[in-house]
Amino acid sequence: MNTILKINQLTKKFGLLTAVNNISFTIEKGNIYGILGPNGSGKSTTLGMVLNVVNKTSGDFQWFNGEQSIHQALKKVGAIIEHPNFYPYMTAKQNLNLVCKIKNVTNAKIEEKLELVGLLDRKDSNFSSFSLGMKQRLAIASALLNDPEILILDEPTNGLDPQGIHQIREIIRKIAATGTTILLASHLLDEVEKVCSHVIIIRKGVMLYSGKVDEMNASHGYVEMQAQKNALLIEVLKNHEWFENITIDKETGLTKAILTQPIEAEKLNQMLFEKGIILSHLVKRKESLEQQFLELTQQNA
Numbered sequence: 001m002n003t004i005l006k007i008n009q010l011t012k013k014f015g016l017l018t019a020v021n022n023i024s025f026t027i028e029k030g031n032i033y034g035i036l037g038p039n040g041s042g043k044s045t046t047l048g049m050v051l052n053v054v055n056k057t058s059g060d061f062q063w064f065n066g067e068q069s070i071h072q073a074l075k076k077v078g079a080i081i082e083h084p085n086f087y088p089y090m091t092a093k094q095n096l097n098l099v100c101k102i103k104n105v106t107n108a109k110i111e112e113k114l115e116l117v118g119l120l121d122r123k124d125s126n127f128s129s130f131s132l133g134m135k136q137r138l139a140i141a142s143a144l145l146n147d148p149e150i151l152i153l154d155e156p157t158n159g160l161d162p163q164g165i166h167q168i169r170e171i172i173r174k175i176a177a178t179g180t181t182i183l184l185a186s187h188l189l190d191e192v193e194k195v196c197s198h199v200i201i202i203r204k205g206v207m208l209y210s211g212k213v214d215e216m217n218a219s220h221g222y223v224e225m226q227a228q229k230n231a232l233l234i235e236v237l238k239n240h241e242w243f244e245n246i247t248i249d250k251e252t253g254l255t256k257a258i259l260t261q262p263i264e265a266e267k268l269n270q271m272l273f274e275k276g277i278i279l280s281h282l283v284k285r286k287e288s289l290e291q292q293f294l295e296l297t298q299q300n301a
């Protein structure tokens with residue numbers, strides 16, 4: 001694996017407030033990472049530190065295995081961490097030309113990047129005529145002009161309408177498909193679930209989970225059951241190694257048991273039948289990432 005960024009026990013204090021508390025994680029090439037957390041959990045501060053716009057209090061981070069100076073390394077990073085700012089009465093293309101001059105990169109890729117973000121047919125329109133979604137897409141094109149190794153986005157869909165959100169997510173996927181690594185901060189679980197391969201969950205500056213989105217969702221799920229002999233059912237479930245956390249749903253009256261291993265519904269039904277329990281209801285379900293996220297953040301509240 002090719003390491004793009006390694007963060008080690010990074011901490012930021014603002015006076016008495018610890019905005020980022022001992023966070024460590026690694027970004028490998030080719031993945032899409034989401035830093036997920038509620039407002040004020042330290043996402044922007046973390047991004048600010050690795051982009052050298054916020055001074056760290058302690059800990060460290062290393063770009064590209066520390067082979068280059070931060071200044072050199074950051075030339076291979078494309079980032080949008082503030083609202084896109086372009087000249088309103090210049091066209092999209094003129095604005096990107098200017099960005100190329102400022103960044104000292106060739107303007108040969110302007111049309112390619114405008115095409116990638118779906119703005120090629122609007123290249124000669126003034127920035128002031130753009131919708132919020134188009135402005136955000138132009139900012140992405142701008143950040144990609146020098147073909148960065150990694151693109152960093154802070155809340156990329158904030159304030160956009162559903163269509164605008166969809167377009168940005170599609171573009172992020174397209175960029176990732178070309179091999180560019182992505183790191184985005186979001187407070188939207190749904191966004192991270194839909195777009196990212198990996199997730200780093202933070203709350204009040206503390207990291208709660210870091211790993212693959214799929215693996216976070218890889219519990220064996222749970223079963224909902226009902227039987228006339230409900231007391232016996234609960235007794236059997238409590239004493240069986242296949243189950244844990246047996247609860248009764250107050251609204252539905254259904255008995256819920258978390259599975260500790262992958263068990264087929266048929267096998268489960270047979271086991272209960274042999275113990276004299278006939279089920280009138282049996283449904284196997286998986287917990288959504290949302291349920292797990294809520295459990296994780298509540299456990300650590």
Ligand SMILES: Nc1ncnc2c1ncn2[C@@H]1O[C@H](COP(=O)(O)OP(=O)(O)OP(=O)(O)O)[C@@H](O)[C@H]1O
Pocket residue numbers: 014017019037038039040041042043044045046187
């Ligand atoms: N310059 C600053 N001075 C003092 N406190 C700050 C500063 N910047 C951020 N903070 C505080 O640090 C904490 C983390 O803020 P941060 O912006 O990193 O969170 P976030 O997860 O990005 O949230 P949001 O999505 O709302 O921006 C917050 O409590 C915030 O008020």
